Amino acid sequence: MQWVNGSSSGAMALADRRPRSLLVKVEMNTMNAGVMGSRLRNRQLALNYIRQTGGCSRSDLMRELGLSRSGVNHLVSALIEEGIIEPQQEAQDSRGKRGRPSTFLNYRGSGGLVAGVDLGHGHVTVALATLSGEIRAEASESCDVDHDPEGAAQLARRLYDKLFAEVGASRVHHVVVGVPGPINERTGSLHAPTVLAGWINVRPLDLLERHFNVPVSLAHDATLGAYGEQLRGAGRGLQHVLYVKVSGGVGAAMIVNGQRFVGASGLAGEIGHTTIQGTSELCRCGNRGCLESIVSADTIRRQLGLSAGRDYDADTFDFREIKDVAGVRILSEAGWSLGRHLSDLCNCINPQVVVLGGSLGAHSDTFLRGVEQSISRFAQPGVVEDLEIVHSALGERSEIVGAVMLAVERAIPAISHE
Numbered sequence: 001m002q003w004v005n006g007s008s009s010g011a012m013a014l015a016d017r018r019p020r021s022l023l024v025k026v027e028m029n030t031m032n033a034g035v036m037g038s039r040l041r042n043r044q045l046a047l048n049y050i051r052q053t054g055g056c057s058r059s060d061l062m063r064e065l066g067l068s069r070s071g072v073n074h075l076v077s078a079l080i081e082e083g084i085i086e087p088q089q090e091a092q093d094s095r096g097k098r099g100r101p102s103t104f105l106n107y108r109g110s111g112g113l114v115a116g117v118d119l120g121h122g123h124v125t126v127a128l129a130t131l132s133g134e135i136r137a138e139a140s141e142s143c144d145v146d147h148d149p150e151g152a153a154q155l156a157r158r159l160y161d162k163l164f165a166e167v168g169a170s171r172v173h174h175v176v177v178g179v180p181g182p183i184n185e186r187t188g189s190l191h192a193p194t195v196l197a198g199w200i201n202v203r204p205l206d207l208l209e210r211h212f213n214v215p216v217s218l219a220h221d222a223t224l225g226a227y228g229e230q231l232r233g234a235g236r237g238l239q240h241v242l243y244v245k246v247s248g249g250v251g252a253a254m255i256v257n258g259q260r261f262v263g264a265s266g267l268a269g270e271i272g273h274t275t276i277q278g279t280s281e282l283c284r285c286g287n288r289g290c291l292e293s294i295v296s297a298d299t300i301r302r303q304l305g306l307s308a309g310r311d312y313d314a315d316t317f318d319f320r321e322i323k324d325v326a327g328v329r330i331l332s333e334a335g336w337s338l339g340r341h342l343s344d345l346c347n348c349i350n351p352q353v354v355v356l357g358g359s360l361g362a363h364s365d366t367f368l369r370g371v372e373q374s375i376s377r378f379a380q381p382g383v384v385e386d387l388e389i390v391h392s393a394l395g396e397r398s399e400i401v402g403a404v405m406l407a408v409e410r411a412i413p414a415i416s417h418e
């Protein structure tokens, strides 16, 4: 399988980050050149690249698409004429040398916006963004998503309408919704109803399409977090990223060879309900000893409250404020337990970076150090050598940023046909 190709020599160390190639480049190179050379395909590849890089030159496009100068000029002229991209002259090149000014191509889109929706276990966040991925407006509200799918969908639509009016949007091309459970990206169906018990007999895609009269697609929330961090956060410029969301639930997602790896049906990375030997805590899925029952933000907050002799409010609690000896011990041990499990995953995919997101993972240094020590102890030495373990650079917004970026990607083929 050519797309499982971890770095084997340390040559891909973070210090050697190279500009990230087009996400679909590997796919392009391996497919039939005749098919991939079609005008429409090149147009989509060019738009994706210009969007993801935030602007590029004609030479960049020649290199990335493998096209001749005349081929790129033809493609670019059409996109400029249609108003989808715009050329921007630079007074002098970046090295300050005199000479012919370079022209950068910036994405303008065709006018409309895209939307991202992040359904957490206890909140709904909605964002509207331009076709270059710039978020124009965002809103979030608490909601019992686990037990009230209809209420969550209504709240998402209400926030969407509010933002739509706020930014004066004329059109939304696509909505991507992140779901905190094992969602099949192809069919839009949920698996394992024990995780989202309130969603039994609900087909999420049908539910959300009913509330949004534009194209909707679904993804597991952690895969969106990974995508957000890869394009705009701590995984920027990297090809192999392991993202772990530690919030109300625990989920992992992978970027392999620069691409989201979701498995056969979108379920890759569902580690929250993996049974950990030697533990017997009851999990909300009905099993005992699940990873999530040991290290989720809710579990750890309850344990911290127990040691402090008080109840912490989930909405206002901040893991960064825990400094007492017992609290530090609880956070450190939770990190160690998660790291033990992540060690196996690191051995499998040999990532360049492990990014911790979610309300616990994104904020607690003590928790992160526990993860780090555990991975150093249990993963293969060669795997650990160049590995960095970091908080998400987008804080708790990785999922919503990933949702709008995926919505842009999904919208571009349709726009290319317009």
Ligand SMILES: [Zn+2]
Residues within 6 Å of the ligand: 272, 273, 283, 284, 285, 286, 287, 290, 292, 293
């Ligand atoms: Zn479980």
